[in-house]
Amino acid sequence: MAKKVKSKGIAMDASEKFVTGFAYVLMTIFALIAILPCLHVASKSISGGTYVASGSVWFWPRGFQLETMEYILFETQFFQALKNSLIVTSVGTLISVIVSITTAYPLSKPSFKGRKVVTLLYVFSMVFFGGIVPAYMVVQMLGILDTYAAMILPFAIVQFNMFIIKNYFEGLPETVEESARIDGAGDFTVLTRIVIPMSTPVIATVTLLYAINYWNNYFHAMMYVQSTSMKTLQVYLYDLINSGSSFLENLASGGYTGEGVHTGLSVNITAEGITASAVTLSIIPIVLLYPLVQRFLIKGITIGSVKG
Amino acid sequence: MSTPPQNSLVNRVDPTQGSAFSRKMRSLGSYLRQHWVLYLMLVPGLFFLFIYKLLPLWGLQIAFKNYKIFAAETPWKAITASQWVGLRHFKKLFASSQFAKVLRNTLAINFLKILWLFPIPILCAILLNEIRNAFYRKLCQTMIYVPYFFSWVLIFGIFYSLLGSYGIINLLITSLGGERINFFGDQGIFRSVLIFTEGWKEVGYNTVIYLAAITGIDVTLYEAAKVDGANKFHQIWSITLPGLLPTIVLMLILKVGYILTTGFEQVLVFYSPPVYDVADIIETYVYRIGLGQADFSLATALGLFNAVVAFILIVGANTVSKKTLGRSIW
Numbered sequence: 153m154a155k156k157v158k159s160k161g162i163a164m165d166a167s168e169k170f171v172t173g174f175a176y177v178l179m180t181i182f183a184l185i186a187i188l189p190c191l192h193v194a195s196k197s198i199s200g201g202t203y204v205a206s207g208s209v210w211f212w213p214r215g216f217q218l219e220t221m222e223y224i225l226f227e228t229q230f231f232q233a234l235k236n237s238l239i240v241t242s243v244g245t246l247i248s249v250i251v252s253i254t255t256a257y258p259l260s261k262p263s264f265k266g267r268k269v270v271t272l273l274y275v276f277s278m279v280f281f282g283g284i285v286p287a288y289m290v291v292q293m294l295g296i297l298d299t300y301a302a303m304i305l306p307f308a309i310v311q312f313n314m315f316i317i318k319n320y321f322e323g324l325p326e327t328v329e330e331s332a333r334i335d336g337a338g339d340f341t342v343l344t345r346i347v348i349p350m351s352t353p354v355i356a357t358v359t360l361l362y363a364i365n366y367w368n369n370y371f372h373a374m375m376y377v378q379s380t381s382m383k384t385l386q387v388y389l390y391d392l393i394n395s396g397s398s399f400l401e402n403l404a405s406g407g408y409t410g411e412g413v414h415t416g417l418s419v420n421i422t423a424e425g426i427t428a429s430a431v432t433l434s435i436i437p438i439v440l441l442y443p444l445v446q447r448f449l450i451k452g453i454t455i456g457s458v459k460g
Numbered sequence: 461m462s463t464p465p466q467n468s469l470v471n472r473v474d475p476t477q478g479s480a481f482s483r484k485m486r487s488l489g490s491y492l493r494q495h496w497v498l499y500l501m502l503v504p505g506l507f508f509l510f511i512y513k514l515l516p517l518w519g520l521q522i523a524f525k526n527y528k529i530f531a532a533e534t535p536w537k538a539i540t541a542s543q544w545v546g547l548r549h550f551k552k553l554f555a556s557s558q559f560a561k562v563l564r565n566t567l568a569i570n571f572l573k574i575l576w577l578f579p580i581p582i583l584c585a586i587l588l589n590e591i592r593n594a595f596y597r598k599l600c601q602t603m604i605y606v607p608y609f610f611s612w613v614l615i616f617g618i619f620y621s622l623l624g625s626y627g628i629i630n631l632l633i634t635s636l637g638g639e640r641i642n643f644f645g646d647q648g649i650f651r652s653v654l655i656f657t658e659g660w661k662e663v664g665y666n667t668v669i670y671l672a673a674i675t676g677i678d679v680t681l682y683e684a685a686k687v688d689g690a691n692k693f694h695q696i697w698s699i700t701l702p703g704l705l706p707t708i709v710l711m712l713i714l715k716v717g718y719i720l721t722t723g724f725e726q727v728l729v730f731y732s733p734p735v736y737d738v739a740d741i742i743e744t745y746v747y748r749i750g751l752g753q754a755d756f757s758l759a760t761a762l763g764l765f766n767a768v769v770a771f772i773l774i775v776g777a778n779t780v781s782k783k784t785l786g787r788s789i790w
Contacts, residue, residue, distance in 0.1 A: 180600065183600045183604055186604045187606070189660075205626075271790075279771050282516040283764060285763060289516070290512065290519065294511075308512070312789075339497040370725060389613050
């Protein structure tokens, strides 16, 4: 209570006022830099074609329309790509989390025989990456090119994530496990009934890390998959952005006025609008999950990510 | 471990017989019988580890071979069937101007990123901490953290919308009578685009790390400093910054350790032939000559060189961090 009175009693001195003011101004600018580009793309995606092409859409839609969104959703491979991304992310995350837990648990036991050798193997493979070509050759040799497996199995275990779980397991109190063992529980029962329920925060964090990894990855999905029907959302989006620009440039070079309106389609559908709509539709799932993501990842950064 | 359990069946038969070695084996045997489930648990992880992380190391030998994809029935068997050529690919590589270029680009881009971006999250964390209004502080933090969860393709899409030929910035410039700026194709500008977008994605995440470290600083230090008449600048300089120092050093060490291996996906998504001269980094070059031009041996040689140097840097960084801060990544 005394503290409260004191901090209220002493007026802010000049330096404090300056720092606080500076903090409000600069952090507001930073927050705007982070959010305005997103707002711009989203506004563009639902604005009328002529407004988009004339550059009068900034951070709020003008000439509201949903035709571009409809075009993306129903005339392109969007849903197929979304489906592929959902499959890779959900199956991949499930496999990764299970395998990471079952690997982390034995390695977290100080008395586990063989612990040092196995841990060293994981550390070594974490810091020494053989390179893209040999990795590709292995996937090719296994005959899984152009399948979901190629986008999941090579990345099933991210050593760093496994170590986060292992560090957390190591910090759990021994006594709970011991009392369960006295009651006759075996290793598997102890893991599933005691250790995992005690570790939900770290497991949630690692689950999100894996899910983000799978969802956001572009390179592996591009390298290991060729057919159009197997493309993930990231590959689809990349192709669309690049073809969108050439689409517009072709039109522009062909004596086109440069207003960016495709003659065969509605005036609302522009190359710029198409890119913006696809980007906006890809942002939506992340924004929906964001509260969850933020909750666990902010916590997660402080748990076990770096060995203390 | 050295004292055999008296009630164990094996020892009851003949507790005195056997050397230290065989006693050890017996105790190992009983450990395995008791904890075989733990070993079973390791199997799926080790399976992935061997197939996808260690088996590729076998393929690294083509860096020392003249790899011919049709030297055997399958590309994989062709690895063993191809002729050894010693260090030929490495000599060719180190003599090429391309190698010097991609090495220079890798170091330059990542060094510039550290130079421009490293201090920003530290500043953000300190300033966020000075915002009294909890709601506003949380709001700012949430907003700058959002882009961290976007993929590079998504970020490319967002910035394409802003900076592309028909993006809003260029539309503004042309409407004011200026010349279009080719942000993604101009060699003088492209690296700035890489640095800015890297900052846009990563600053929020790193800020959260430093904020967590600030929370760990003892509040009574500030109270005491205030009593002694220290103003806000003094407090930041002599309490907050020293409190953050271990985290700052750790982050810097890690950044330097990963200087050869970061930024691949960003460059791959953002670059195009007009900017190869300033943007092509080791890994994008490996990818292009390896899977693009099918020069597998040369690409593998460069990949191996990169892996070895990166390995030394990362292990070195970890050792330095362990020695100076008592903290390590493994």
